[in-house]
Amino acid sequence: MDAMQSSPARSRYDIDDWDPEDxxxxxxxxxKIARRNLIWSIFAEHIGFSVWSIWSVMVLFMPQDVYHIDAAGKFVLVALPTLIGSVLRIPYTFAPAKFGGRNWTVFSALVLLVPTVxxxxxxxxxxxxxxxxxxxAALAGFGGGNFASSMANINAFYPQRYKGWALGLNAGGGNIGVAVIQIVGLLVIATAGNRAPHLVCAVYLVLIALAALGATLFMxxxxxxxxxxxxxxxxLRHRDSWLISLLYIGTFGSFIGFGFAFGQVLQINFLAGLSQGGPVTPAxxxxxxLHAAQIAFLGPVLGSLSRPVGGWLSDRFGGGRVTLYTFAAMIAATAGLVIAGEIDDASPGPASGAVLATFVGGFIVLFILSGMGNGSTYKMIPxxxxxxxxxxxxxSPIEQRAWSQRMSGALIGIAGAVGALGGVGVNVALRASYQGAAHSATMAFWVFLVFYVLCAAxxxxxYVRTPAPRTAATPAAATVEAAV
Structure with a gap:
């Protein structure tokens, strides 16, 4: 292969016969070429995630007495972009192969101007x-599709021995867009109050243009x-495709669902403490x-940073084992939230300081673990x-690698779409839980706990237990468990 040369009949940005295993x-x-594309892919995907999650910030700028939208209505505003982004991930997976990774990155970045404006x-x-x-809010779902095209594109650039780290870094750099837009929202609320949401949008209009320009010049x-x-x-004929998609609901679905809902959940709890059951004033x-914004970004930041760690650990110890241990830890963290929630529901008045601290700490631990699980689960795919x-x-060996790449790229899109639907489920569960008799998130925590147990099993x-002996007629099946 000559990775450095492009066909004379093509653009100077096109590369023929790319073989990362050479x-x-x-x-x-x-x-060097792969690294340059990875850097700008991360930045463009980062902006996509930020726009996708923009309504998790906008709801903090929507006091009910001004916008006349209650908490249940805000959960729907936050969940709708998740749903649309999930559906778009399927066609976005095809886009880099159809139109070119550089070309599609430029286009998909510029499309984000529409929901932002x-x-x-x-x-x-x-x-x-x-x-x-x-x-x-639904149009913000365009930002969610960027993940699938970015991951499929970077998967093609990197050799098998580096895919865990590269995909983890690409996804983690994108995921952190959820946190960064929340930090921007925090800065705006802290300096201009909760009545200046246009400042958040203005910042991202500039960043979208920068992402499109960088992709144009360097990808x-x-x-x-x-x-x-x-x-x-x-x-989809392979059993593993369905299992990986289900596991990704537990990891990425948790991350994106919590990322979109965490700020609002905190706001509800802080508002309950400030009002003491009385009327809510604008102050x-x-x-x-402000209190919600000061904390909400921490979970997505740590969860995004932990995703490459999950990929790196999977490169060393196997994605299956890392994923199993991650789900076991998520079960323990969610059990802590259930206990804290049951104590709070049984006590009249606002939550105590200890319960609130357990609540915030448990959520942040889940962010970190779900981020690691994102990396380990995606490492399992290739x-x-x-x-x-x-x-x-x-x-032939070359045809085997091509088949593996096609299947991996396809499942990255499918798992990304199905996993993102888990984010919708998180918001729907929280909405229903807060509308219940206890007006708390405890019932939703129980649902999450049961699902994590299922994923661990x-x-x-x-992928972890010692496989039963296989016949020589199914050599591929016999090696899958060992590979992950």
Whole structure:
């Protein structure tokens, strides 16, 4: 392979015959090309995540006496972009192969101008109908699709031995966009109060333009990248595709769901403490928004930073084992939240300091663990299909690698879409829990706990326990457990 040369008939940004497994080409410039594309992929995906989660910040600027939207309505505003972003991840997975990774990154970044401009405009008009706010929030879902195209693109750039770290870094750098926009929101609330949401949108209009410009100048298209609809259908014939997607609901679904809802959940709790059950004043609402913003960003920051760690640990010890241990720890953390919630529900009045501290600490631990699980689960995808490809004796080694890459790229899109739907489930569960008799999140914590137990059991049974002896007729199946 000559990773450094582009076909004369093509743009200077196009690369033909890219083969990251070619050790000599990788050492002689291939690694540098991959790293440059990774850097700008991270930045563009980062902005996509920020715009996707912009309504988790906007709800902190929406006091009920001004916008006339209650807590239940705000949970829907936060959940809707998650749903739309989840659906868009399927077509976005095909896009880098169809249009080129560079070309699609530029386009998908520029599309984010639409929801950002509309959010800026309508947030300045509190009398806008709730239906209009729902439509504008849904358009923010475009930012959620960027993850799938970015991950499929970077998966093609890196060799198997570095995929865990590269995919973890790419995803973690994107995930941290959830936290960064919350930090921007915190700075705005702290300096201009909770009535200046347009300042948050203005910052991101500049960053979107920068992401599009950087992708234009510094990224490449891989002309031999292949992911198509047939790959999506083919990958669904494998049991592992369904299991990985389910596990990703538990990891990424938790991360994105908590990331979108954490600020609002904190705001509800702080507001309850400030009002002591009495009427809520504008000053109380502003103070609760500030307190929530001061804490809300910590979880997404730590969860994003822990994602590459999960990928790195998986490169060393295996994605299956790291994922299992992560779910075990998530079970313990969620059990702590259940206990704290039951104590709070049984006590009249606002939550005590100890209960609130347990509540905040438990959520942050879940962020860290779900971030690690994101990295370890995604590391399992290329490992599984690389192992399966060895059993395809009718294919040459080059064809086996191409098949593995196509299947991995397809499942990255599917798992990303299904996992993001878990974020919708988190917000729906929290909304229903707060509408219950106790008006708390405890029932939602019970749901999360049961689901994490299910995920841990599946991980152990499918990828960690010593596999039963297999026949020689199924060599690929016999190597999957060892590969992950």
């Amino acid at each position: 050790v000599d080409a990788w050492a002689n410039g291939g690694a 509309l959010t800026l405009y309508f947030m300045a008009h509190p009398g806008t109908s709730y239906t209009t706010f729902l439509i504008v 490449n298209n891989l002309t031999n990248q292949r992911t198509d609809a047939r790959s999506m259908i083919e990958v 109380m609402a502003a103070q609760a928004s 490992s599984i299909f690389e192992a399966k490809s060895r059993g395809l004796q009718r294919l 599946i991980t152990w049974a499918a």
